Amino acid sequence: MIPPSFDYATPQSLSEAIALLHQHGSEAKVLAGGHSLIPAMRLRFAEPSHLIDISGIAGLSYIRESGGFLRIGAMTREVELEDSELIQSNYPILLDTAKMIADPQVRNLATLGGNLAHGDPANDHPATMLALRAQVEITGQGGKRTVPIDDFFPDFFTTVLEHGEILTEIQIPIPPSNSGGTYLKIERKVGDYAVAAVAAQVSLGADGTFQQVGLGLTNVGPVPIRAVRSEDSLRGQRPDEALYAQAGQLASEDADPGDDLRGSADYKRSLIRELIKRALRRAVDHAQGRS
Amino acid sequence: MSKHTISFTLNGDSVTQEVDSRLLLVHLLRDDLQKTGTHIGCDTSNCGACTVLLDSRSVKSCTVFAAQANGKAVETIEGMEQDALHPLQEGFHEEHGLQCGFCTPGMIMRAKELLKKNPNPTEEEIRWGISGNLCRCTGYVNIIKAIQYAANKLNEQQKEAA
Numbered sequence: 001m002i003p004p005s006f007d008y009a010t011p012q013s014l015s016e017a018i019a020l021l022h023q024h025g026s027e028a029k030v031l032a033g034g035h036s037l038i039p040a041m042r043l044r045f046a047e048p049s050h051l052i053d054i055s056g057i058a059g060l061s062y063i064r065e066s067g068g069f070l071r072i073g074a075m076t077r078e079v080e081l082e083d084s085e086l087i088q089s090n091y092p093i094l095l096d097t098a099k100m101i102a103d104p105q106v107r108n109l110a111t112l113g114g115n116l117a118h119g120d121p122a123n124d125h126p127a128t129m130l131a132l133r134a135q136v137e138i139t140g141q142g143g144k145r146t147v148p149i150d151d152f153f154p155d156f157f158t159t160v161l162e163h164g165e166i167l168t169e170i171q172i173p174i175p176p177s178n179s180g181g182t183y184l185k186i187e188r189k190v191g192d193y194a195v196a197a198v199a200a201q202v203s204l205g206a207d208g209t210f211q212q213v214g215l216g217l218t219n220v221g222p223v224p225i226r227a228v229r230s231e232d233s234l235r236g237q238r239p240d241e242a243l244y245a246q247a248g249q250l251a252s253e254d255a256d257p258g259d260d261l262r263g264s265a266d267y268k269r270s271l272i273r274e275l276i277k278r279a280l281r282r283a284v285d286h287a288q289g290r291s
Numbered sequence: 292m293s294k295h296t297i298s299f300t301l302n303g304d305s306v307t308q309e310v311d312s313r314l315l316l317v318h319l320l321r322d323d324l325q326k327t328g329t330h331i332g333c334d335t336s337n338c339g340a341c342t343v344l345l346d347s348r349s350v351k352s353c354t355v356f357a358a359q360a361n362g363k364a365v366e367t368i369e370g371m372e373q374d375a376l377h378p379l380q381e382g383f384h385e386e387h388g389l390q391c392g393f394c395t396p397g398m399i400m401r402a403k404e405l406l407k408k409n410p411n412p413t414e415e416e417i418r419w420g421i422s423g424n425l426c427r428c429t430g431y432v433n434i435i436k437a438i439q440y441a442a443n444k445l446n447e448q449q450k451e452a453a
Contacts, residue, residue, distance in 0.1 A: 001334055007293040008312035008358050038354050039336060051312070053359065079348070103423025105339060105401065108348040109355070190422040191337070 003041035007050045014060075014166065017052050018141055021164045024050040030166060031055070032075060032114035035106050036123075060113075060168060063087065070172040074113025079104070081112065091172075092286055093181030093201050097128045100183060103191040116152070117167045119159045122193040126153060126224035127216030128183055129170065131199035137169035146171070156222035176211070179203040180286020184279045185218065186271050188262060194219045195262040196271040198251075200279035202234075204287045210234045215247070215276065220268050221256035229254055230276060239284045241277075248276035297361040301326070302370025310357040317341045317352035319360075320367060328368035328396045332425070339424030342397035343367050349404040351423070368396035371403070378444040379403060379437070388437030390428035398424050402438045410446060412438070 007024075011017040021028050027049035031037060040046040054060065060075035063084050070091065072081075081087050081098040088095055101107055101115070101124050115125040116136065129136075129149040136152055138145050141164060152159055161167060175181075181201035185194045197218035205211040213234045215227040230247035237243055257268035298307045301324065310319060320326045320343070329352060332340030336354040343352045344366035371377040379399045382388065389395045398421060405412060405420040412420060417435050426434060 002315070002318075003313050005293075005311070005313055008295065008356070010358075010361075034356075034359070035336065035354060038356070042335075055359070103339070104405075104420060105342055105349045105351045105423045106336065106354075108350055190419075 001042040003038070004044065004047050006041075006048055008053065009050065010053045010056045012056055012058075014054075014057055014139055014168070017054050017057060017166060018139065018164055020050070020052050021166075022141065024052075026163050028052055030117070032117070033077065033110040034114075035102065035110040036114060036118045036120065054166065065174055068174055070174055072112055072170045072172070074111065074117075074167045074169060076112050078102075078107035078110050078112065078115075082107065090175075091181070093128055093131060093183055093199060093283075096181075096183035097124050097199065100124060100185045100187070100197075106191075112170060113167045116149075116170070117159060117161060119153060119157045121153070121156065121221060121223050122219040124183065124185065124194065124197060124218055127197060127199040127218040129172070130216030130224055130226045131181060131201040131214035132172045132175075133201075133212075133214055134170055134172045136167055137171060138165050139168045140165040144168070150226060153223045175201065176203050178205075178287050178289075179212075180283045180288075181214075182279050182282040182286065184275050184282070186275065193262070196220050196255075196257070196268045196275065198272065198275040198279045200276070200283040202280070202283045202287050204239075204284070209236055209238050215251060215279075217251060217255055217272060219257075219262075220272060225255060227251035227254055227276070234280075239280070244277040244280045247280065248273040251276045295358045295361070297358055299360045299362060300364045302366055308357075312356065312358055314357045315353055316343070316345075316355040316357045316360055316365075319357040320352060320365075326367050326369050330393055330396060332393065332397075337425070338394070338397075339401060339421075340394050340397040342400045342424065344400055344404060347404065347407070349401045366400070366403075368399060371399060377403075378441040378448070379406075381444065382437035382440035383434075386433050386436040386440050388429065388434045389426075394424060394426045394428075398426070398434055402441065406438070406442055406445060410442060410449075412442065414439075 029048035031051045031053040060073045062073040078098045134149045185197035199216040201214040203212040213231045217225040229250040252269040252273040257265045293312045330340040332338035336351045341352045
């Protein structure tokens with residue numbers, strides 16, 4: 001399986017990369033880690049005439065907190081999330097997510113930006129970014145713009161990235177103290193896409209009630225889904241098993257899965273119902289400092 | 292079609308080669324450079340038989356374009372034996388870590404990075420660490436023993452050198 005012919009460019013700066021994208025029109029694609037795009041090209045699902053490899057551009061790979069945000073450069077590899085002490089200590093949800101993506105060799109090259117910009121509802125980071133209420137920075141010819149993650153995936157395999165724009169940074173509001181999160185994924189075998197998965201991020205107030213709740217669902221609809229009714233049902237309440245069960249029920253109703261090789265729609269809804277409960281227990285344990 | 296002249300090191304030796312942009316690294320290694328120890332298994336970045344090291348990181352060479360290796364260091368199974376078998380090669384031999392041997396080069400290259408990052412892995416860590424490499428013969432038990440053998444031997448060598 002050899003992909004169709006294409007031209008390959010290795011720009012050394014963002015402005016050069018954006019100029020190349022404009023020059024070559026809609027047949028040009030950005031190559032980041034390549035672990036969604038190259039398989040798609042080999043299967044001829046994608047046939048770009050030009051590949052713009054952005055891995056040589058300095059300054060797109062970093063993990064740092066500043067200005068109230070955890071800022072992650074779009075070219076940051078999954079392995080760098082896994083190995084980051086900051087992520088390990090303060091962002092368990094991101095560690096859980098990165099570890100469940102594909103396998104170690106893929107994570108050595110696959111990037112966070114690519115995982116989002118590919119627009120695949122089966123990818124793992126979109127739900128996590130929904131739970132974290134992230135925003136993404138997009139750079140184009142006219143400069144930078146910022147888009148909330150809720151607006152980033154308007155449709156199946158579609159993002160709001162315009163042609164000639166590059167996703168450059170992921171911005172996650174630094175959670176207050178007494179916060180916790182997790183990502184729980186059911187997969188048929190290690191490295192597969194999720195049958196279903198749940199991202200949960202919670203913050204508890206001084207009185208022990210839920211102040212902030214973020215719940216994202218993976219691969220149970222045409223786009224990554226925020227479990228809005230489940231979030232609303234928890235906010236202001238004290239953590240409680242009956243509430244978790246109710247949140248799970250609401251999320252299973254708001255999911256929009258189809259029947260496929262990974263299972264029936266009913267089965268996927270039942271997974272969401274259970275995973276929401278497990279994820280909330282674990283996120284609350286984190287937030288209460290018990291794990 | 293675009294052609295590119297790329298330079299990289301292969302097991303420490305400098306290589307300069309003209310490649311098509313669509314040429315995959317695994318084909319460059321096997322077909323143009325005759326390094327056929329790197330195998331093509333699934334050809335879809337699932338099985339890990341084509342695993343090589345790219346700047347010391349294990350990658351699946353069926354999912355990397357040769358042009359992406361420009362300026363980098365590539366290591367394959369052919370570079371593992373120096374004066375003697377590498378402890379990983381010895382471990383697979385001693386612990387019967389293979390039957391047909393098709394997955395072995397990929398397993399060894401993956402294990403090399405695993406042991407570099409984690410010189411004393413638990414069985415669980417080894418199982419997770421080789422989760423991107425499929426073996427149809429062994430059931431993995433002896434592969435894990437082989438990697439543990441290599442870990443012990445590498446640690447002993449390190450102590451002796453210190």
